[in-house]
Amino acid sequence: MASPKKKSTLISHGIAAQNRKARFNYTIIETIEAGLVLKGAEVKSLRHGRATITEAYAGERDGELWLLNAYIPEYQGGVLSRFETKAPRKLLLHKKQMAHLLGAVSRDGVSLVPLDIHFNKRGVAKLTLGLGQGRKKEDKRHAIAERDWQRDKARLMRSKGKDF
Template identity: 45%
Template sequence: MAKETGRKLIAQNKKARHDYHIDDTFEAGMVLTGTEVKSLRQGRASLVDGFADVDNGEIWLHGVHIPEYTQGTWTNHTARRRRKLLLHREEIDKIADRVHQKGLTVVPLALYFKDGRAKVEIGLARGKKSWDKRHALAERTAEREKQEAIGRRLKGIPD
């Protein structure tokens, strides 16, 4: 069997980038059971309610939904159990310091396979206010309208 190469995206948390300012991102491995990996290989996961927490010098991922494997037996996993993240000690210390001092939170941004290994991209995030969200939406709308106007002008269509 050939070894997998590259990055295969499983799930992405688009809402996190809308609800939070992402200050820094980290790539972490995950401690998974066999049925969790099989379920992920089918492309089934949800990061919507997920967050990470530092506990006794370890980072744990909570609320990520990996559904039970359909062909699993009594050895199947629980869908929303907490999962340990694998990071270097310096990265864990950096995340723990910033979470405790600055009041940031850790949210999962993407879940993917990289060279056959399950990885999660986590981000240190600050919550956005409602006016920040409206401002970001207005910027995206203005940029889209600008690109459409440029496209019309290049095609020779009058405004």
């Protein structure tokens, strides 16, 4: 008797890693998509969806933008090439985009926050960067209250709809 085929857990396109706390801790002013310089084993590991970017940030080094402190675990598929899991990874942007982002960081005091790593329709790994302005504690409380109200409102609407 033949065993049933296992479903592949690989991500050919879609989100590979997401920073869910970013939109809570920052007010995202603008988003931009950047390419990533990765090794083959890093891409394979990303396709398994085990990367973490919650503590990651983007910064400038030698006039280029880099993704720092992003965790991409080593690929366990028998590949001999090893890589550092939290190595800085170069971001690929046009010069005008880079100048715009770096100018906003230095002038307006905003941060470059990685929002997610995803694969586009062609299967290329991309990073969504957000220009984020840090929220204060009271702003976070307001966001929590708003989210709770939206959830309660949806519950009320569902319960009212079932009565009719």
